[in-house]
Amino acid sequence: MARSGSRPSYQEAARELLRTSVLDAVRDLLTERDWSKITLGDVATRAGVSRQTLYNEFGSRTGLSQAYALRLADDLVDHVAAAIAANVGDARAAIRDGIANFLIDAAGDPLVRSLVAGEVKLDLLRLITLDAGPLLEHAGERLAAAFQHSWVAASAAESEVLAHAMVRLAMSYIPTPPTPDRDTPAELSLLLGPYVEAILAARAPS
Template sequence: MNTEGRRRHAERVREGMREAILDAVEALVRDRGWQETRMADVADAAEVSRQTVYQLFGSREELAQQYVLREADRFLGTVESAVAVHADDPYAAVEAALDAFLTGAADNLMVKAILSGDDLLPLVTTQGLPVIEMARERLIAVIGVHWPFLDAGDVRLFAETVARLAISHATVATGDAAHDISRVLRPFITQVFDGSQR
């Protein structure tokens, strides 16, 4: 195996260990919650050394952040699919995307842990910038695929606003949030699409 082949192999092994560790976090959060989970517990569940967990994630806080980001990434995949199905109607696309995100959140183990008072909550609220940034960039990308003619500034503002609203409603669910948020955003969507046609 040449140097490039060894490097790629090492990256695959490293990524496999990261996923195994995040899977272990998921199982431990389900069984006991994040507050009661120690790094040694994660290492044991992933069948790696505690040193390996620290080498790959740095700290308990960073491990929690990466777990939250992975779960958010899964939600965003369903959002992208919902937008694609309704790409011919931006209002329906927004409502379907919000519904997909909020429905996924309601059924998600991580969100349930957050709502039960686990100490993951700051990672989507006061320390939630990485999650918001990831959601914003994914939304910008999916909007660009389906509506490339829209103004970049409008798209960025919309994506940031929707990401923040969706995350807020996911952590404190009330009523038909997808419909309510879509209704509030409708005038902006109309303005952006009308402006793009000039």
């Protein structure tokens, strides 16, 4: 399904279904063995597609791993967007709930679990650390749109500041999860919530 909210064409819907099936297959395989032991043939077989289809869509093994990392970032955006819709007028609750649900889901991801355990390979680690630029940009643009086109109604500039800060902070907890004594979602809501509240206050009638 197109994430922009517009109705997708048949070709777009088919491509989205293909990517979802393939990335779900990668996730399933990661629960069974290390990424280094998973071949593109394994992924194609599990997803029920040909290797050529896999190559046509993702280009290479690196392209496939990049797509998997991008889906983690998309999960963050989807959780925050859902929390915005569920907490109309309450910026702190929206940020807290969105971040909390993302961290819960991320903690259960097999790639993230391997990363935290120190088992993940450098090429995958770089995708969400040193080479995370495309991931951060992609998620930042999507999240900025969520802040613009919701009850927050932030300007493009305000949305960009807020979205990119939130994405960078939230994704930084993937390789270094918060300790049990820290309530990270609550802390981030205390940090970022006042910025949204200032946007709302400036727009309110005097």
